[in-house]
Amino acid sequence: MSIIIGLFGLVIGSFLNVVIYRVPRGESIVSPGSHCTACGHALRAWELIPVLSFLIQKGKCRQCQAPISWRYPAVELLTGILFFLTSSLTFHSQIDSARLVLNLVFVGVLIALSFIDLDTFRLPDVLTLPLLGLGLLGAFLIPGNPTGWESLLSALGAGGLFLLIALIYPQGMGLGDVKLVAAMGAFLGFPAIFLSVFLGSFIGALAGIFLLITGQKRFRQQIPFGPYLALGAILSLLWGTQIFEWYWAWVR
Numbered sequence: 001m002s003i004i005i006g007l008f009g010l011v012i013g014s015f016l017n018v019v020i021y022r023v024p025r026g027e028s029i030v031s032p033g034s035h036c037t038a039c040g041h042a043l044r045a046w047e048l049i050p051v052l053s054f055l056i057q058k059g060k061c062r063q064c065q066a067p068i069s070w071r072y073p074a075v076e077l078l079t080g081i082l083f084f085l086t087s088s089l090t091f092h093s094q095i096d097s098a099r100l101v102l103n104l105v106f107v108g109v110l111i112a113l114s115f116i117d118l119d120t121f122r123l124p125d126v127l128t129l130p131l132l133g134l135g136l137l138g139a140f141l142i143p144g145n146p147t148g149w150e151s152l153l154s155a156l157g158a159g160g161l162f163l164l165i166a167l168i169y170p171q172g173m174g175l176g177d178v179k180l181v182a183a184m185g186a187f188l189g190f191p192a193i194f195l196s197v198f199l200g201s202f203i204g205a206l207a208g209i210f211l212l213i214t215g216q217k218r219f220r221q222q223i224p225f226g227p228y229l230a231l232g233a234i235l236s237l238l239w240g241t242q243i244f245e246w247y248w249a250w251v252r
């Protein structure tokens, strides 16, 4: 079952590529159909097969030979792998299947937001706000963790804290990050939201130091925070329980 959901993730990944490209440009995500961004060649069904079509076409448009970014198959593969992991770990802990669907949507939107933030330094409201709403609604309607009230309090707590930081230090954090972290709180509850923000900040700081040392970024140059928050959220969603168990065993 998880393998089927993983394969389904490849297809969703292909759709996320469209979202990542079109949402920041304010374009419709349904029409026109997928096409080469260089020559407008409309993609046929077999050219839409995730990952495989990229390999068969050797990373080039069949019509104009324009190179296709390796990021397209990478996003598809990433989505497939994360969908597989999300569902296998969900089945393992016997969570309600409606929760699984909710978590898959969460993971998918996090992937889209991460790449949009990398490209544009923005986390669009059209994605973060519905994600927040869905997280809250799901927690209230579907039995399991977090419960509705935990979800609401985590969203308010995490969002409120980030809003405070954004008001004090607007260069360091945008309102997009505030909305993203509130949505993460809604989906993850407490203490998972705390773990995900900690992991995201920690990995983000390490990555920032790495980029400075290797000269890929200069000091005070903007580094998007969204992808690291999203990474923290996914790690926390998939392995939060184990990470807390390791931590407590280590502290004792």
Ligand SMILES: [Zn+2]
Pocket: 036, 037, 038, 039, 040, 041, 061, 062, 063, 064, 065, 066
């Ligand atoms: Zn083309």
